[in-house]
Amino acid sequence: MKTVAVVVQEGFAPFEFGLACEAFGLDRSDDGVPNFDFRVVTAEPGAIGSNLGFSINVDNDLSFAYEADLVVVTPIPRSAWASVDERVLDVVRHAAARGAWLLSVCSGSFVVAAAGVLDGRRATTHWKYARTMAQMYPSIEVDPDVLYVQDGRIITSAGTAAGLDACLHLLRQELGAELTNAIARRMVVAPQRDGGQAQFINRPLPAAASLSLAPVTDWMLENLRLDLTVDDLAAKALMSPRTFARRFKADFGTTPAAWLGRQRIIHAQRMLEQTDLGLDRIAYECGFGSAAVLRQNFARVLGITPTAYRARFACPAAPPAA
Template identity: 45%
Template sequence: MTHTIPDMGTVALAVTDGMLHFELSQAYEVFASAPAGVTVPWYDVTVCGPVAVRVGRFHLEPDLGLDRLQHADTVIVPGWADIDEEPPAGLVDAVRAAHEAGARVASLCTGAFVLAAAGLLDGKRATTHWAHTDVLAARYPRVEVDPDVLYVDNGSVLTSAGKAAAMDLCLHLVRLDHGSSIANAVARRLVVPPHRAGGQAQFVTTPVPAQDDHPLAALFPWILERLDQPLTVEDLARQARMSSRHLGRHFKSVTGTTPLQWLLTQRIRHAQELLETTDDSIDTIAAATGMGTATTLRRHFNRTIGVPPDTYRRTFREEHPKLA
């Protein structure tokens, strides 16, 4: 059986001894509680594992056994600490059985080692924390390990890099299931950035700073309030009170990309939200997102999302009639 996106209602967190509590906690925070004001049916979350497990310095009593993973629509495998050892066979077998039963399986950080051991990453692109990508590639040569991305979406199998990237992947799953508007609401509740594309570089030397602790903290909201305007790099540099070259260096450090690419991503995400939540024409949305013309919007949208705006809207309305 293959689950379709609107059916992704049950989420199982697969745990065993040695799991990393940070990634586990992130997943639970995203999927266990709907943000205020969201009325769509939310996820039913269970923690599946042996009778008792040790997660970091904490003891955890799972709700159900690992055999129940195969009844979930989505299985999340958090990171686990001891990558020098093979993942527990019981966990590997249960994750493989869940995927064979039709579950969407996602790993956070070093949880990718579990998916690789289960054979779910053979012949696929995958990632994990940058510090462990060489180990993953050497141990599982049939996996195409990409050390330079935040997460990889292969449809029914997804992998993420570490820490903040694990949150990015969880929000990506919510976006797939419920759309950008609701994913953004989850991000606001958790006070994290609403979207970072999976292909964005991992922040190896410079992690994402706290919201109020980097030179661009005031610039980002200023930009988001003016997405309908034809902003240039010079406009952004002037607002940030720095040179264009200095701005580019800070953008690369904070976001992993250039100012114009980051701006284009925000315009596309805003267009997605308008397509999902309004009946505005493509021309109107093009103006509201600073694209200028419907032709420009269609070109960038199709290249970024993979489908034209009209198709995206039609598909979203068909899969999410409750939001139409």
């Protein structure tokens, strides 16, 4: 992926637009991150008004988007969902047909849906509008409980900040975990959030915040090779297993086992990128026990074998992660 086009339309949402600019448009070459040929495009170049009462001047028409490796679609006002500019829809259809990446941020998924390229696919959008999408486009399998969905080379994301999760997910596939972690560190965000947007749906705040589990999760990350059970972790946190599991789910949006499994995969990615250790040793260091178990879990989560991942992203000369 070398070229990125971000499509903006009248009434665009500034924050969601800014996410795409932050993820793909900044020069981070001093961190070893390759730059993209990044351009903001629109159907009618000139002043494009936001939904907050100010405008930006866009010089590029949509022609660049027909060649871009990635086309990012930002949200438009709800009143325009049923009447999206046909010129923008043509760009989206063309991108899908030629196998380019398509990524929508928040309700930008309605633009992608209007183009017809999500028919028969799984997708997501902001939880508040998920039912509306399902009603407008019954042929789309709308999942309201996740931060983003990748179906082939089309990525749809949930509300607002979930767009950044989707951008980082795509960057991990194109650049590898280590360079994506460098981007995330520059943005001061987590390189990958577990859980889904279900944790944000009409749920009241607790009366008091739970005890911090940071010391326990730090210890987990330092001891990935161990067979860590909920009972062991609960004892480390000085809690009962039931209380620990409940508080962990409340804080991280997922179970201790799922969170631990994801961290093991991330550690395996880093070791595959930065070392020439064999799969058996990496499996041991990451807590998978055997190379066979590592292969099974790695392929299930990332859709690629450890060997293929190493061939694509190996960079043993890279400095260790901060």
